[in-house]
Amino acid sequence: EDQVTQSPEALRLQEGESSSLNCSYTVSGLRGLFWYRQDPGKGPEFLFTLYSAGEEKEKERLKATLTKKESFLHITAPKPEDSATYLCAVQASAKRVSSGSARQLTFGSGTQLTVLP
Amino acid sequence: DTAVSQTPKYLVTQMGNDKSIKCEQNLGHDTMYWYKQDSKKFLKIMFSYNNKELIINETVPNRFSPKSPDKAHLNLHINSLELGDSAVYFCASSHKPPPGLREQFFGPGTRLTVL
Numbered sequence: 243e244d245q246v247t248q249s250p251e252a253l254r255l256q257e258g259e260s261s262s263l264n265c266s267y268t269v270s271g272l273r274g275l276f277w278y279r280q281d282p283g284k285g286p287e288f289l290f291t292l293y294s295a296g297e298e299k300e301k302e303r304l305k306a307t308l309t310k311k312e313s314f315l316h317i318t319a320p321k322p323e324d325s326a327t328y329l330c331a332v333q334a335s336a337k338r339v340s341s342g343s344a345r346q347l348t349f350g351s352g353t354q355l356t357v358l359p
Numbered sequence: 360d361t362a363v364s365q366t367p368k369y370l371v372t373q374m375g376n377d378k379s380i381k382c383e384q385n386l387g388h389d390t391m392y393w394y395k396q397d398s399k400k401f402l403k404i405m406f407s408y409n410n411k412e413l414i415i416n417e418t419v420p421n422r423f424s425p426k427s428p429d430k431a432h433l434n435l436h437i438n439s440l441e442l443g444d445s446a447v448y449f450c451a452s453s454h455k456p457p458p459g460l461r462e463q464f465f466g467p468g469t470r471l472t473v474l
Contacts (some may be wrong), residue, residue, distance in 0.1 A: 276462060285363070285449050285465030286402070327400065346415055347463065349402040 244269045246350035263315040271335030277312045277328040320357045327352040363466035369385040371472045382450030391433040
């Protein structure tokens with residue numbers, strides 16, 4: 243069964259203090275890894291898709307990287323508006339999976355990031 | 360313009376009641392989903408529809424019945440509500456169904472509280 247573990251559960255940073263969030267995964271052949279941002283009382287908002295080990299993607303102060311076992315979301319010089327819960331999700335490769343449901347996204351429980359001014 | 364919308368935003372009801380949540384997307388997507396987010400924040404897929412056809416049906420009690428009148432709408436009806444049904448329910452949509460790899464766009468969620 244696919245598993246996604248995110249750490250830490252919660253992270254408090256001072257404005258400008260760079261850090262990284264971790265997403266470790268176990269999947270029967272990775273098709274893609276997704277990062278989402280979720281603000282309180284709202285639905286997840288798509289950030290990045292990573293397809294293969296070594297790939298990197300950037301958006302403003304965020305940079306996502308991928309290895310064969312984990313993904314990191316690096317936050318450089320964060321601002322208070324970066325405060326949110328960051329969710330990681332994986333999708334298994336279809337040819338390794340027998341049931342359609344397992345090709346769905348498997349989410350981690352998220353890292354709640356608070357950036358203090 | 361709201362891409363994926365859900366109604367109601369909040370739903371408080373008694374055990375045993377039947378309730379519905381509605382979802383609409385104006386993105387022109389072919390695939391829609393229902394997710395349940397529990398108190399530990401895990402998002403779990405419940406159902407997926409592609410062009411009004413059910414393609415994913417996770418292990419969900421048959422008290423939950425999705426209905427897709429057209430590809431822009433996916434409603435969720437819940438019969439005989441139980442305490443354990445309390446959660447936030449999210450609707451989402453994407454261009455392609457799995458295994459097609461496309462990001463999913465989520466609605467704002469419906470917080471269901473069963474008393």
